[in-house]
Amino acid sequence: MSTAPTLDGLLRALAPQVVGIVSRRFGDFDSAEDAVQEALLTASQRWPVDGLPDEPRAWLVRAASRRLVDLWRSDGSRREREARVVAWDVPASDPVDRDDSLTVLLMCCHPSLTPASAISLTLRAVGGLTTAEIARAFLVPEATMAQRISRAKATIRASGDPFRMPSATDLDARLVSALHVLYLLFNEGYTGTRGADLQRVELSREAIRLTRLVVAAAPSHAEGMGLLALMLLLEARSPGRTDDRGDLVPLPQQDRSSWDAGMVAEGLALLDRATALGAVGEYQLQAAIAATHDRASTADQTDWREIVTLYGLLEQVTGSPVVTLNRAVAVAMVDGPLAAIEVVDTVEDRLGGTHRWLAVRGQLLEMAGETAAAAVALDAAAGLATNDAERRHLSGRAAALRSPPPPLTRQSREHSVTRDG
Structure with a gap:
């Protein structure tokens, strides 16, 4: 080996x-x-x-x-x-037992940096990746990534902050910044912003590794544990998210036996530990939603009412229109697509020009039987999608809605009766 x-x-x-x-x-x-x-x-x-x-x-x-x-x-x-x-005499052996990894991570996630710069610098200084590797991961030229990293370090230098662990009063704020950077890094790996593949496992797994570092260094930080739980509960589904051709498989159609049971179990245990610490934050609520999905042995057994409730709480915590959009999908499963469309339309002014809003609205229109309108929305969503796997999926769904259903043969009629019965 x-x-x-x-x-x-x-x-x-x-x-x-x-x-x-x-x-x-x-x-x-x-x-x-x-x-x-x-x-x-x-x-x-x-x-x-x-x-x-x-x-x-x-x-x-x-x-x-x-x-x-x-x-x-x-x-x-x-x-x-x-x-x-x-x-300074460089020692033959290093007597220092102290691990500064968390300090380095917090320095890379400095509040004055943009998320893109913080992610890039974190992958280099904490992840040990070369500039060329990071550039390939984010599909940009190496020179562009080198400039981004150089500017990030210049920004930190200009801040005048010394290399040291933040004071107790500043630590929480810096941890919040670091967790946000790791969350964005995981999301980029879980569903790539652009490129041919739906997911880039090397990025999502690196985000998990770095979040483990935070949890090990700050074991009483509930949101750190909540974020790690969320990552594990989502990453566990990776084997079922695409088929052999790399095409997207929606959550209800995924083979749940392919999910990583060990990751699910670890994620659930971490979520329990985080919840027991008291105050519940954004990442814990997201992890609780993921846990509700992962606990269901089939899509039909999903507790959608629980998910609607959790998204409502998350909406109160974050005020994010994206959360509202996700809640709409859960509302559709409880109260039907028309009620869900009303929820989606409340954030049209903020998200109406995005592929995600169009995709969700198209899905809901399809559920409501409005196939022509659904196809238009899904086509528009495909036109805005920058991930090739998502674009293929949305275009395929739109095309299927426009295609006339095949004539029923005797065998297909019998299959339909058997299935519906």
Whole structure:
């Protein structure tokens, strides 16, 4: 069996620890992060040939520190800092037991950064991905991603915030920012904004790994546990979300036996622990909705009334029109499509130009028997969709609504009677 996944996993786990050690000792997060990237690249090339060093983290700390010296020596305006670096003796082994991974994550999710910049910097400094890997994941040129990451680090540097764990009064706000970034990262992996594939599992799994880091470092943070529970309960469905051709399979049609039972069980247990801590937040409510779906052994057994109630609570917490749109789908299952269309139309002014609003309205019109209007809405949704799998699904549904039903043969009539009976 190849050792590449093991090496890759080790380097990803060590990346934020080494960034933390070097940043804290040298007082320069920006340069330290660049130097650690160089060290990780060197390790990925040398360790498979030379063998794993006895102390991998210390090896990376030494390599990054030496790279930092080289970077600063090349900058004549930093003579004073160079002298300080040269005077520092890089130890043969690293005696530091402290793990700065959470500090690095919180620095990457600085409130002054845009979500796109925070996600990119987090994947590099905490996830250990190269700029080229992140660029491929988000389907942008490597130069564009490099500029995004460089601007993000410049913004952090301009803020003047030192590399350290935020104070107790600031920690909650910074955790909220970090969880939001991880939530967006997971969503991008779960349903890609663009591209040929519905999901990019490498991104959703990385979001799960990083959220585990938050939960391990802040075990009493209910929303952190709630977010991890939500991710696991959704990611568990990944095997059933597409067919062999990569086409989207709607939730009611998915083979639930293909879902990851271990992930479901872990997600449910985490949700119970989070709920027991008291205050219920946005991620816990979303996880509770996902749990209601995952507990049902078939789509017909879904407790839609419970889901309507949970979406109502989530609506109160977030005020998000997207939540209202999702609640409409649940309303359709309880009170019928016409009642749900009324809910959808309340957010037309905010979401009416999006493919998601058109897709939901088209689905509800189809349920109501308004096939012509449904096809128009679904076609419009397909025209706005940027994910190829979603676009194919919406176009296919619209085309099916326009096609006349095939004539009933004796066999199909018997099948229809048997099924309906």
